[in-house]
Amino acid sequence: MTEITGSCLCGNISYKGDVEVKMVINCHCTDCQQATGSAHGTMVFVAEDAVDVSNTASYYSHPADSGNTLTKIFCGTCGSQVAGKNSGREGVIGLRAGCLDQKDLIQPGANIYCDSAIPSTSMDPELKKFPGMPG
Ligand SMILES: [Zn+2]
Ligand SMILES: [Zn+2]
Structure with missing residues (x-):
């Protein structure tokens, strides 16, 4: 298990946990x-109940293709x-990598939804690439 911490840009939201990184x-x-305003999102998936997010967070729900x-x-x-x-x-939460303090935990295992990748985005050729959601 690894202790993690993270926060938003202004510090209004913080979280901490003792987690095992799943993926x-x-x-x-x-x-x-769109959600990140960036070329792609990097997520660190951990058990939701292992992370304590401050109650100052806001939530937005929307339907996915699936x-x-x-x-x-x-x-x-x-x-x-x-x-x-x-x-x-x-039971799983995806922590946005940029807000996580422990940068050494951010070791991506794959690129997904490559069909909608921005053409200039370079990807590590060592990593698996999936056109959409894997299997
Ligand atoms: Zn903030
Ligand atoms: Zn996505």
Whole structure:
């Protein structure tokens, strides 16, 4: 288990936990692009109940292509998106890598939704690439 901490840009939201990293993914879907305002999103997936997010967080839910409900956890003051949840993955939370303090934990295992990747985005050729959501 690894102790983690993270926060939004203004510090209004913080979280901490003692987690086991399940998976780290670079996601190139248009939702991640829009939600983060960046070329892609990088998520560190851990057990939701291992992370304590401050109650100052705001939530935004929207439907995914799959029919699942995606929930963004963000700061209503500075706009940072600190984490996300997917109703199809009960008990798992995806921490947005940029808000996580322990940068050495951010070791992506794959690139997903490569079909909607921004053409200039370079990807590590060593990593698996999936056109959409893996299998
Ligand atoms: Zn903030
Ligand atoms: Zn995505």
